[in-house]
Amino acid sequence: MRPFNVAVIGYGFAGRCFHSYLVGLAPGLKLHGIASRDPQTRERIVRDRHCIAYEGLDDVLKDDAVDLVVLASPSAVHCEQAVAALDAGKHVVTDKIMCLNLEECDQMLAAAERNKKLLAVFQNRRWDGDYLTVKHLMQSGELGTVRWMELAWQGFGAWGGWRGAAEMGGGRFFDLGAHLVDQLLTLQNSPAETVYCRLRRDYDASDIDSEALIVVTFANGATGIADLSGMSAISKPRFRVHGSRATFVKYGLDPQEKAMIAGDIDSAVETPESYGTLHDGKSERQITTLPGRWRSFYENVTEHLAGNAPIAVTLESSRAGMQVIDAALKSAATGEVVRL
Structure with missing residues (x-):
């Protein structure tokens, strides 16, 4: 073939x-x-x-x-x-x-x-190591019942090129918000019910968003928060997940992007200094980050086209993410909570 x-x-x-x-x-x-x-x-x-x-x-x-x-x-x-x-x-x-x-x-x-x-x-960041680690902690029961999670991705300064132009779909809300909303929805695996969003545009020479906060509530009672900033010189945890048994906190970004830009994605290794910690109210322990694998996206596409596997990023999940993004834009424009 x-x-x-x-x-x-x-x-x-x-x-x-x-x-x-x-x-x-x-x-x-x-x-x-x-x-x-x-x-x-x-x-x-x-x-x-x-x-x-x-x-x-x-x-x-x-x-x-x-x-x-x-x-x-x-x-x-x-x-x-x-x-x-x-x-x-x-x-x-x-x-x-x-x-x-x-x-x-x-x-x-x-x-x-x-x-x-x-x-x-x-949606390559379904194969980030930190996301896979959170998913494992939820499925294994170590976190207990998770009803609150905060995902953040922050930096300092406006982007250039087309990503610095709102009419082209630039800005962190669209670019990184797409990742964080997708991660929230796939981790909770429950229908989103309401969306609230605050957007700020405070750059002097750019019309893209400088700050975006998206709050999603789910049918299972959970709350998910996506916090995006281009005016934060000090970052929040990339993941902060509250469960009935423990809280997981993880800083930093998956190392695959830097390794890929350098020409060898397989050299991406997260150091122990970047591992997250699991707190149970009495003590804490370091959690080794599971290895990420962005290669899996296109491997899955190939297997699907060959008729050997279902597609991993389904249209159903993609539409659910766009429904939240669409509702967030409406909420930011009106200042009201949007019920899906």
């Missing part, structure tokens, strides 16, 4: 360091081409990636050899590009955030359904 040919749309940070790299590591996938509007970038693509350099999405969709289109483009064009690719008979993986609102999400889902093609969202 020949490998599935993949074309990546966009060769910025996500297309270069994430998608084209990880596709190249997945057995059963072949990096067939990359699209860029910039002639110099296309020269670099041919030289560095040894694949076809397309001028744009239209050229990719005309290529019958392409099986799977990966959208590493600005978030604001994901819906339009995904629908066009699906209608052209291609499978699609889109970088997160999937799109900008629930209406766009439903358009994408309808296109996947009518064309009977795969549509999957790149």
Whole structure:
């Protein structure tokens, strides 16, 4: 069986360091081409990636050899590009955030359904080591019943490029909020019921969000908080999870991204100094972080396309995340709690 040919749309940070790299590591996938509007970038693509350099999405969709289109483009064009690719008979993986609102999400889902093609969202942080560790602690019962969890991702300063423009879907709310909302929903595995959000835009030279706080309540009585900041020089814990038996606290980010940018994702190792701690009210102990594995996303895509496995990031879960994001935007605009 020949490998599935993949074309990546966009060769910025996500297309270069994430998608084209990880596709190249997945057995059963072949990096067939990359699209860029910039002639110099296309020269670099041919030289560095040894694949076809397309001028744009239209050229990719005309290529019958392409099986799977990966959208590493600005978030604001994901819906339009995904629908066009699906209608052209291609499978699609889109970088997160999937799109900008629930209406766009439903358009994408309808296109996947009518064309009977795969549509999957790149939620690589379901394979972060810290997320997998929290999931294990919840499933093993060490935390007890978890009814409160806080996830934070913070930094200092506005982003540049298209991620620094609100009209393109830039800002931490969309980019990182997509990860944290997805992690909250998949860890709780209970329907979200209400959403409240506060957004701030305090940068002098940028219209993207500087602060975002999303509060989600679940049908099982749990509360999840996603705290995003571009004006925090001192970070909060990445995970703070309160259970009836213990509390788990974990700082820092998964090491895979730095290792991947350096060219060897398999060298990513978290040091003991970064391990989280489990507190039971009397004592605390260090919890070794489980190894993360971003490779698993595209390996699962390959297995699914070959008919050997269900897709891990389901459309049902992706739509649930977009429903929360959509409700959060409405809440931020009105100042009211939105009931789903």
